[in-house]
Structure formats: C-alpha cells, structure tokens
Amino acid sequence: MSNTDSFIDEVTEEVQRDKLYATLRKYGWIGIVAVLAIVGGAAYNEWSKSKAETLAQANGDAITAALTSGGDDASARADALAAAGVNGSARIVADMVRSGELHAAGDTSGAIAALAPYTVDATLDAIFRDLAILKTAMIGAGDITPEDRIAQLAGIASPGAPYRLLAEEQIATAQVELGDIEAAVAGLRAIAQDVDATEALRRRSLQMIVALGADPIAQ
Secondary structure (H helix, E strand, C coil): CHHHHHHHHHHHHHHHHHHHHHHHHHHHHHHHHHHHHHHHHHHHHHHHHHHHHHHHHHHHHHHHHHHHHCCCCHHHHHHHHHCCCCCCCHHHHHHHHHHHHHHHCCCHHHHHHHHHHHHCCCCCCHHHHHHHHHHHHHHHHHCCCHHHHHHHHHCCCCCCCCCHHHHHHHHHHHHHHCCCHHHHHHHHHHHHHCCCCCHHHHHHHHHHHHHCCCCCCCC
C-alpha cells in the first residue's frame, strides 16, 4: 500500500506541475507585461521630470536673456519677451513681466492686452488669473473707470482668494476716486486689522486713512 500511495503522490505532484506550467504558459505573459509596465512607468516618470526641469531651465534662461538684451529700454525688453519663445505655464509669467515692461514704456493699452487672455480663463489657476485681474486694475487705473475696477476686483476679494487683501486695497482706492470716503475708510480699517495682512499693507492702509482725514481706529 505504501508503494501504491507513493506512486499516487508522485502522479498527483506531476499533474499539479503540469497544470502549473500550463497556467504559466497561458497567463505568464500578464506578469511579464505587469513588470514591464512598472519598470516602464518608473522610467517614464524620471524622463518626464527631467524633461520638465530642462524646459523650466530653458524658459528661465529665455526670460533672463530677453530682459538683459533690452538693456534700459522697457519697450525693447517687452519686444524681446514677446519673441523669447517661452512655452508652457512660464508663458504666463513672461506675459506678466512683459505687461509690466509695456506699462513702464507708457503703453498702457498694450500692457492690459497682454494680460487680457488670462483674466477670463476659467481653467487657469487662481494664482495666475487673479493676479492678471489685479495687475489689470492697477495698470489701468487711469483708463478704466472706478466702477469697472471695483466690479473686476470684487471677484478676487472673496474670502480665501490669493490676493484678497490687495484687491480690497485697490477697491478702497477706487472708492476714494468716486468720493465714497466712508466706504474706503471702512475697508482700509478692515485691512489694517486683518490678521493675514502684511506689516507693509497695514502701514499703507493706516497712512491712507490718515491722509483721508479719518481716525485709524473706528469710533
């Protein structure tokens, strides 16, 4: 019986091995593909990071070269930035800088036009979109009516917005232009008391309140 049992065990093991090999032959390619996918994915991630770093370096160099090539001429620097061939999200940064150069050169309409596509792009990160709106209001202070500036800035002065306090400061400035001193002072006091306000912003707010002939501290 022991010989019979041993023979049966050997046959059973052989059958199991045959099944295992058959399974590996049939489905083993899945494991190979999975391994290749993992290795390939890791390699692709490294390549992507390297490519992104190279692109960022190239964009940074292009912006620096454009600003340097223009020398002391703001208009020339703006032209160089427009022709710099900056790609990706760095293009937004280049256009922001170019807008400032155009404004410095006295081309307010050109400066606003450089920012215009970003002020209405709902898919853009708020960091960029709100900054474009803020810069437009500040650059266009002499060309855009106070009412329109307040309407533009109201959307980026909401709680949690990245440039909320700066937008509120510009709203107060526009309110002064409209002669609504009471509203402007109230807004400036709120800024001065806001825990998120920088020391420089608090100081500006208090100085503006005093310049308007009001008491920095609400009665």
